[in-house]
Amino acid sequence: MRTNLDFSPLFRSSIGFDRMLNALEAASRIETIDNWPPYDIVKSGEDDYRIAMAVAGFSQDELAITQEQNMLVVSGQKANAEDVQYLHRGIAGRSFQRRFELADHVKVVGAGLVNGLLTIDLKREIPEEMKPRQIEISTDMALPKAEMKQIEAEKQAA
Template identity: 50%
Template sequence: MRTYDLPTLRRSTVGFDRLLNLVNDATVDDDNYPPFDVERTGEHQYRISLALAGFAPQDIDITAEQSVLVVEGRMAGKEDGDYLHQGISVLPFRRVLNLSEHMQVKDATFDNGLLTIVLMREVPEAMKPRRITIVGSGNESQKTENTQAA
């Protein structure tokens, strides 16, 4: 597992304050429920896994709007029993994840208490860098000669 010293990284960057603030906010442990992992599975593909023991797929809502992914869960119709010990937490939750630009949700599956969300970064063609050819005076005269010879 990698750990990053963000204050040291922050000193060597200019103009990336918003990005670093988002990363720093994501590392603050103010709400650990439900626990989740973010994993890079390819060059432009990511997987978010949330541990949701006790929940069913119909208890979970996933919403993606622009660059924000919201996962909410509320246990429906759970009766309070006479527990001697209750160690499995089934509290209602709301997890908000800030996504980078052009991130699209491709798939969501729920299996064995683990919610898996697959994300793909898809940059539109108009936003991708393109190569520009440079035409110099030497190239123009050569093209003109070839056209006249034909």
């Protein structure tokens, strides 16, 4: 049983959560779940991730990996073998496109295809200016004195 949720009250009362709310709304709209090709998502370190996707029968030239802002798109397009006549076709060779929503500052650092398993390595790289930093506290720091400017001077009678 699928329940449709209305996220419009959250859009009206929150600021800066647009991407998260859009992702929740998009996830609730998914009607058919295509489980092909099968894949795993593994957290291999504090900021390291790996996607392993079973793409047996696809060559490196028939696969494409594209990162567009916070979206990773993996697609496969099988080359047409027009001169082959199948008596039985049990190996899936259909075209596919799989999308992965990435968090901020997650970048693809490498990809490889070995024995029909496509692996994509990801790393979250937080910029230095966004990392927490320790501020040193000094005890003998002299506060700068503000310059005092005289705005009006009393006029003395002569």
